[in-house]
Amino acid sequence: MYNKLSEEILEGFKKIIGEKNVIYDREKIIDYSHDEITLKEFYNLPEVVLKPNNNLEISEILKICYREKIPVTARGGGTGLSGGCIPIYGGVIIDFENMKKVIEVDKENFTITVEAGLTLKEFYEIVNKHNMFFPPHPGDESATIGGLIATNAGGARAVKYGVMRNFVKEIEVVLPDGSIETFGGKYKKCSSGYSLLNLFIGSEGTLGIITKATISLIPPSEKIYTLIIPFKDLGQGIKVSPLIIQKKIIPLAIEFLEKNIINLVENYLNKKWPCEIGNAYLMIMVDGTEEETLKTSEKIAEICSENGALDVFIIEDEKRQKEVLDMRSMIYEALKSNTLEILDITVPVSKIYNFVYEVKKIEEKYKTYIPIYGHAGDGNVHTHIMKGEFKENKWVEIENWKEKYKLVKDEIHIIGKNLNGILSGEHGIGLLKKEYLSLFFSEKHINLMKEIKKIFDPNNILNPGKIF
Template identity: 50%
Template sequence: MYKPLDDATIKEIETIVGTENVLMDREKMEDYSHDEYALDTFKTYPEIVVKPGTTSEIARIVQIANQRHFAVVARGGATGLCGGSVPIFNGVVVSLERMNRILEIDTENLMVTAEAGLTLRDFYAALKERRLFFPPHPGEESATLGGIIATNAGGARAVKYGTVRSFVRGIEAVLADSSVIEAGGKLIKDSTGYSMLHLLTGSEGTLGIITRAVISVMPKPEMTTTIIIPYETLGMALSSVTPILCGGIQPLAIEFISKKIIKISEDYLGKSWPVKPGEVYLMVILEGDEAFLAKTSEKLAEICLERGAIDIFVAQAQEKQDEILHLRSMVYEALKANTIEILDITLPRTEMEPHIATIDGISKEYGVWLPTYGHAGDGNLHTHIMKIAPDGTCIADWQKIYPVVRRQIHEDAFKRKGKISGEHGIGLIKKEYIEQSIGSPMLNAMRRIKKALDPNNILNPGKIFDM
């Protein structure tokens, strides 16, 4: 299907980017053969890894790929959980790691122009110096700007601010024919023809390679407060979410997690969760000035205590808030050793509790632990399908149980008008359910778009759906 790279092609690419920016040694390419998906199932080595320094270099590589028909996979921080940056047809991995500069911070228009290889860690640090704020926080700060745009990443703060798509104002991208387009710009409004900006956002590198972006930012909130609310049952915890949101409170985040899951993170990090009572916790983050936070915290406490909350724990010191958020954000790493797959199902908020009840039933039926936590404010759940039983013992035949359990969980989500991904993207591991999730007409429309923009199917082939 795809042609292997010959020596002449490799030398031509070396001429474009410099020999020092081309990797061919298998050991050095190991990091580029996988992402953060829990298993090694999709681990595949590229023929070469290329580290371009400019958009024009990427365009020239894509032009050669189109002429000689080899696959090109763009790679950011490879923090994805779905095999989205794995080069399953070998070919060339184009790593954006050298294209990591902030080109402009426009404090008057509240816009930042940056290259796609910029890490979130560096982006947040630069904004902090200027008391600016980029609300989306997918969790892993080694993720890159291009990567979170390509997957339309979300995170805990989506309940108030939406996903990354809400902040992308401009994109520069190399298309499959090697043309370079600039969509959008430092604009709040743009109704000029089709929105290539939104089409490329969430396209997972299958329609173009994002090389730079214009991102809207905002002034940094004066303060934040993190509140942990313990409950005896999940139903009590989730029953508080709608009254919070409908009661005039606009939290930065509303998360839920069980005591059993947070204990795994405690043990993994050697740190302690600050609240001991309860079996399930809501974690609510508020932002604003001191008077607003005091008034809103009081109103929040009233709502939650009326619905069975055991107590209210308020963390105001930034160090304590950071500690709480770190324990929550490291849950995936703490569970990873025994995880087969982490799901990313998104549902109407009112369907979360019955869906989790179904998951609990599946867990009991098959004797597999299915820890579930997530973003209570936006209905995005993360269920881990584990290799172990609820009591921690290993499941000998987990390979047989896994597809059955996975199918039943997804079918319940579809019954509840849910989708298979809220923020992780589809990549490789979720494409099996793409048609069932979005329907044949939508899938066929996507295929026609892909065919029109990438007729030779060279850009990240085999991801999202098969052609």
């Protein structure tokens, strides 16, 4: 199906990007066999890792791979959670380590243009330096801009301003045949043919390789506050969040968490959560002028107090807020050692309660442990399927976890489907979620996607075996 790399092809790569950027020693490429997923049976080594320096070099590389039928997988920060950048057919990995240039900071149009390899952490630094604000906060800040676009990443702060799709204005892309194209532009309205820009956002490296992007930003809010609100149980907390939005308050983020997960993160990071009472929490971020932020916080406190909140902690200190957001972002890491898979089903906001309730029933039915937490403001719920449970400060193996894995996974997906949800809200389909695609989409729908793939990538060399 695919050809293996020959000495001649490797020499070709070396000529294009320089010898030091062509890596094939097993020990040096072992980390490229996986992203952040835990299931080792999905890991697979590439034949070579290439670190090009610019779009033209990527174009040259793709011309060779296109001609020689060699699979090419673009890899950002490797922070994916569904195996999206695993080179399951071997071949070439493109690593963007050498492509981190900030090309333009445009203060008039409120955009920043960067190469695809810049990490989110580096991007936030530049954005802050220029007194702008980038609302999305996909958890892991070592993700790259290219990767974030390829998965249409979201994160906690998507309730008020949206996800990556809402902020990507223009991308430069190298297509499989080596041609370089630009989609989108720095305009705020476009009705000029099919939106290929939007087709690329979330396409997981299967249509072309994103090399450059222009991201729109907003003026920073004067203040951001984080509220931690404890409840007796999770159900109470979840039921409050639509009430907040109905009162015309749209926060940056509304997250829900349970105490047992917080304890685990406290233990893992050796940090303290701001609040000890309660068994579940809402974590709400609000922004605006100082006056607005205070007023909004008070209104939220009032709504929560009237609906079962045990207290309301308002965190104003920036550093302390960052710590709390980091604790939230590190949940996956804290659970990872005993996680089989993290699910990413997204339901309408009004259905979160039902989803959580049904998942708890599954947890009971299978006598297992299913940590569940996520974005109460946007319906994106993360559910972990586990092989162990953290009890009295240590991990205890769940009985028959191997047998339960697939059964639990099936049942949770069916719940999501029945509640009009979607398979993945922000992680992407990648490798791990492919088997459920036909539960959420008709055969016709999937075939249309496959046909689109063929147009862009007739030889199927780009990230083959992903999505469908």
